[in-house]
Amino acid sequence: MESKRQKAKGKNQKVGTFFISFIKLAQPSASHFCLLRFAFCLLLLCVALASAFAQPVSWSPEKLINGAPGVFRYKPATPLKSLSGNFLGKRVFFSFDQASGVWYGFVGVDYDTKPGNHDLGLNGVAANGQKVSFAQIIPVAKGYYRTTAISVPKKYIDPDPADVPRILQERDLKNDVLNRVTEKQLWVGNFVAPAILGTTSEFGSQRTYNGKRQSAHFGLDYGAGTGTPIRAINAGKVILARDMYFEGGCVVIDHGQGLLSLYFHLSQFKIKEGDTVNKGQLIALSGGTGRVTGPHLHLAVRWQGSYVNPATLLGLKLP
Numbered sequence: 157m158e159s160k161r162q163k164a165k166g167k168n169q170k171v172g173t174f175f176i177s178f179i180k181l182a183q184p185s186a187s188h189f190c191l192l193r194f195a196f197c198l199l200l201l202c203v204a205l206a207s208a209f210a211q212p213v214s215w216s217p218e219k220l221i222n223g224a225p226g227v228f229r230y231k232p233a234t235p236l237k238s239l240s241g242n243f244l245g246k247r248v249f250f251s252f253d254q255a256s257g258v259w260y261g262f263v264g265v266d267y268d269t270k271p272g273n274h275d276l277g278l279n280g281v282a283a284n285g286q287k288v289s290f291a292q293i294i295p296v297a298k299g300y301y302r303t304t305a306i307s308v309p310k311k312y313i314d315p316d317p318a319d320v321p322r323i324l325q326e327r328d329l330k331n332d333v334l335n336r337v338t339e340k341q342l343w344v345g346n347f348v349a350p351a352i353l354g355t356t357s358e359f360g361s362q363r364t365y366n367g368k369r370q371s372a373h374f375g376l377d378y379g380a381g382t383g384t385p386i387r388a389i390n391a392g393k394v395i396l397a398r399d400m401y402f403e404g405g406c407v408v409i410d411h412g413q414g415l416l417s418l419y420f421h422l423s424q425f426k427i428k429e430g431d432t433v434n435k436g437q438l439i440a441l442s443g444g445t446g447r448v449t450g451p452h453l454h455l456a457v458r459w460q461g462s463y464v465n466p467a468t469l470l471g472l473k474l475p
């Protein structure tokens with residue numbers, strides 16, 4: 157109690173000292189005019205920095221839901237040298253679009269994220285080097301997903317013991333490749349469909365394989381017969397191009413800002429690991445390899461370790 161009262165007393169003394177200094181400042185003299193001018197400039201700077209973050213962040217699609225990607229937009233009133241964010245425990249990498257003066261940052265809401273309000277924290281550096289931060293509440297709505305039943309050959313449900321070492325090795329490879337995060341933006345403009353074909357199975361449906369509940373369908377299927385040309389949905393770097401047990405012929409492209417696209421069940425590769433690809437570039441021919449019921453293309457999108465709906469990504473309007 158005693159220490160609390162002492163603290164309070166100390167605080168009052170400090171406030172009093174500040175007030176006296178301010179009165180002293182208010183009495184005009186040459187040096188005090190300088191100080192006053194400095195204080196006024198400081199006040200103006202604070203107002204400018206506050207207004208730089210006064211405008212709220214907007215996003216698309218209009219409703220962010222669990223299992224879907226989105227893009228945050230932020231247009232500061234005064235220029236920023238850099239901007240980064242934090243959302244759902246992950247970093248949001250922003251890049252600046254000179255033409256519109258808008259900062260863009262991708263986000264992916266995990267399938268298992270609880271709907272409700274989540275904080276987006278933003279940290280920027282103003283042109284003069286001053287650090288600025290800002291927080292905004294972002295609502296996440298509930299995504300609704302169906303249940304579907306699938307029948308596949310028995311070896312994909314209970315693999316042959318001889319295949320287990322390969323499966324485990326590929327699991328380690330996937331843990332490495334699929335969790336890679338490149339900060340720099342490699343994508344350019346809107347994402348495009350990998351093939352001009354109808355889709356046959358949507359993202360997020362709960363799947364039972366041969367009667368057993370396995371997992372949700374974390375991709376978008378296209379009805380592609382064997383040999384259909386498959387194109388990169390945006391520019392990026394090929395970080396995986398090889399045959400896998402479950403995925404069959406598999407290509408993974410890193411688009412930067414934590415975003416990856418994955419293409420499964422391919423019959424032939426037209427690129428190799430390490431290649432840089434352009435948007436719409438031919439990367440492979442589709443097929444029916446790996447765990448499939450028949451030939452098709454399975455397109456998946458990941459953002460920093462979370463699968464998100466490719467259909468939402470393909471519908472986003474980007475700079």
Ligand SMILES: [Zn+2]
Nearest residue numbers: 375376377454
């Ligand atoms: Zn699929």
